[in-house]
Amino acid sequence: MATLVLDREEQRVFVASQWQLMWWRFRKHRLAVASAAVVAGFYLVVLGADFLAYADPDASEAQRSLMPPQAIHWFDGWRFSPHVYGLKGARDPLTFKRVYQPDPTQKIPIRFFAEGFEYRFLGLFPTTRHLIGVDAGLDASGTIFLLGTDVQGRDLFSRLMYATRISLTIGLFGVTVSLVLGVVLGGLSGFYGGLTDTLIQRAIEILRSIPTIPLWMGLAAALPREWSILQVYFAITIIISLLGWTELARVVRGRFLALREEDFVVSARLVGCREMRTIFVHMVPAFMSHIIAATTLALPAMIISETALSFLGLGLRPPAISWGVLLQQAQNVQTVAISPWLMIPAVPVIVVVMAFNFLGDGLRDAADPYGR
Amino acid sequence: MLAYIGRRALLAVFTVWAISVLSFAIIQLPPGDYVTSYIAQMASMGSMVTDEEAQNLRIQYGLGQPIYIQYLKWMRLVVVGDFGFSMEWRRPVTEVIGDRLWLTVVVSVAALILTWALALPIGIYSAVRQYSVGDYVATFIGFIGLAVPNFLLALVILYFGFTLFNANVGGLFSPEFQDAPWSAERAWDLVKHLPVPALILGLAGTAQQIRIMRANLLDELRKPYVVTARSKGLTEARVILKYPVRVALNPFASTIGYTLPYIVSGSIIVSLVLSLPTVGPLLLRALISQDMFLAGTIVLLLGVMTVIGTLISDILLVWVDPRIRLEDT
Secondary structure: OHHHHHHHHHHHHHHOOHHHHHHHHHHHOHHHHHHHHHHHHHHHHHHHHHHHOOOOOOOOOHHHOOOOOOOOEEEEOOEEEEEEEEEEEEEOOOOOOEEEEEEEEEEEEOEEEEEEEEEEEOOOEEEEEEEEEOOOOOOHHHOOOOOOEOOOOOEHHHHHHHHHHHHHHHHHHHHHHHHHHHHHHHHHHHHHOHHHHHHHHHHHHHHHOOOHHHHHHHHHHOOOOOOOHHHHHHHHHHHHHHOOOHHHHHHHHHHHHHHHOOHHHHHHHHOOOOHHHHHHHHHHHHHHHHHHHHHHHHHHHHHHHHHHHHHHOOOOOOOOOOHHHHHHHHOOHHHHHHOHHHHOOHHHHHHHHHHHHHHHHHHHHHOOOOOO | OHHHHHHHHHHHHHHHHHHHHHHHHHHHOOOOOHHHHHHHHHHHOOOOOOHHHHHHHHHHHOOOOOHHHHHHHHHHHHHOOOOOEEOOOOEEHHHHHOOHHHHHHHHHHHHHHHHHHHHHHHHHHHHHOOOOHHHHHHHHHHHHHHHOOHHHHHHHHHHHHHHHOOOOOOOOOOHHHOOOOOOHHHHHHHHHHOHHHHHHHHHHHHHHHHHHHHHHHHHHHOOHHHHHHHHOOOOHHHHHHHOHHHHHHHHHHHOHHHHHHHHHHHHHHHHHHHOOOOHHHHHHHHHHOOOHHHHHHHHHHHHHHHHHHHHHHHHHHHHHOOHHHHOOO
């Protein structure tokens, strides 16, 4: 009986496709699976940023500048009724700093799927529904401050949602450009070898021995001031991907070199396959999974680059909102010491970078299902 | 060995050339040429540039001539140490940069040394005592080092230093030594301020090196020659340090070349957060005010310094580890 079960198990492995084997192996890596869920969650925020935000990210108001984060009170007595306290702002007569006092008598109920500012859901359907909000007649951007407000009195939580959208998509575009460069140059290098290989490898070595951040800064600073947000966005993407492709090219080259001498590639060539067919039908599927893993590992670097550039004020510029742009307000230690919540945008950066690293590690292990 | 060093040196020359082209591109990128902005700058200060002077400057930098001639003319000035004139500071670029370049070097080298000094013993410990508490702690620090961008780490440390200890951990000098001339006390003051920035800069590299060292050493520890050494009755420390550590050092050492550029890169942003008097803050200011000669020169000098540093570490490595000479690189 036991042997029969084992046989079935074995048979299952023998007939499983490459992707099935990878999935089985990936599933065993708990941390990687959890990280995949975290990454998926972040991309859901990207899709539904305007639904999750309850306040207009650009609505500024000096009267509510630098408000501390405010807690939601979930129960009123024993009854479930989420609400926040109204806040009274006043200027401290000694420090001239605005201080805010919660007023427990003034309970503002929080409604789910409430009406708020208008936006287009997924960029398609115009709607005014938001995950949370307040009763009609009240303005959510003046009453709820889950993560506090910035100097201009804009709601940090809502801005964080929009920033997630920009920071994570810029990473995706950047990695796509890097991937194209890496696959083409790494592929040429590995497939042809010889002089092409030497030239490309030396170019990679040169690029890798240059300190990149001063170079990015120089290129980013040269972007014309009058460019629109969209133009700057794409220019920054290209700058960070131009210098980030080397690692991907190395992986692709390594795989090409390993596969070039494999029996199935040699036989494909012997039966008269054209070069393009040999590459795309026979070789690429064999190392596709490795490329996916390497790409996942390259993403965090892209996200950090964008954050760093914007943090310096050379990347995306306000009114664009990204994690780096939000962190720009936390540059000064005096400001941060008085309003530490301005450092909150660092949390998603760290979480997403860690999640991508674990996910990439898991994918890399899974990409080689016959490995250890 | 000579052939290896020769090859490395040749590559370094090419790298320096690539950096010079890129720096020149940075100088050239903003609209308008140098002389026009110089005249505008002078006019805004109320002094006039005569036509003759302007013409001389144009000839000196080869403006109006093909781009490669401009590049060559610029290179010729650079080689003799004339990096042009800083618009914003109204002083020669070399004067503006001054000590800052050397302080950048000091901070980067300190971070590099700290990286090795920490990664080597911790990596060995993690491998030898796999799955011990210390190993888990090292792994955890490793993940933090990989996931937290160093400028955010600097910000967090600065914040806690400020709120918990009411101390400013930024800067490289105490206030009384800020503008003092160099002396033994000032140098000692610098040494006392170095650990925090060096640790922040080195953490990511350390994390990576620990992982590499641990993985390599674990592979080696399972090999039969280790068992042989142990069965001969060698002490445990000798068994580990004499053979497997030496073998595991090789891949570890080959990453040195990429560690320095990484640290120098990071030092730019970390310097801004910690307000270190390195070239970082200067570069940012120069870029924002479009002071391109200053910015281009900083990029060029940083690049060249890094290449020289990498070359030195390469040569030291061949000298220390004979196996590299045999390897086909």
